[in-house]
Amino acid sequence: DPLKFCDQISETLRDLSKTLNLTNTDFIRTTEERHKKTVQHLWKELEKNDDIYLSNYSGWYSVSDEAFYNEDEIEDHDGKKIAIDSKSQVEWVDEESYFFRLSKWEKPLLDFYEKNPNFILPASRKNEVISFVKSGLKDLSVSRKSFSWGIKVPNDEKHVIYVWLDALTNYISALNYPDKNNDLYKKFWPASIHLIGKDILRFHAVYWPAFLLAAEIDPPQKVYGHGWILSNEEKMSKSKG
16 A cells, blocks of 8 residues: 555655754645645646646656656657656657646746856756757646556646645745744745755756746745765665665
């Protein structure tokens, strides 16, 4: 059962917080009711602003990366298709899907980066993101029908909300959004910094600010993408053990 498995993993991470002497005041999970309400509210805001529509998705998807890839981001390896950056296997997916109008936010994002030169750090990561956005943004598939684990799309329970639209939202669900008058939200949003690994830079520096701008919410002040600790010259990964 996915929830039972995640309960065990979650406890391990909570215990690790104690081991590392972390003084976090909260610990949020995407299975919590407060998070689910926030995600579904954000979805409705995006839908209300005409930033979500129903269509069909065909393309390459990596289960371990929980990410979609373009044709130029994959290669053949021992008879399998893999993502060039992460080396994870991708599979061809063809299903009905809701899409976020990411293409519409290409220019607003570039304008936002220009007005906020320290939004993405270090500079090498910023250049990487700007280059990616300038190469042209395609609308993003934001739901899946091939499994049932996750938060359901409001008014269409056949669809589960795409993991990154769901997971990124925990930054504001932990602050009681959509109650913008809540003390936590007023004190901590927009966040001063998101400290992340470079492999999830695109989600935090492209998709996340686009979702927020589309929902008329201020993006965080900075996103810092740090490098990886390598093991045998490869990124450490749960899927590789």
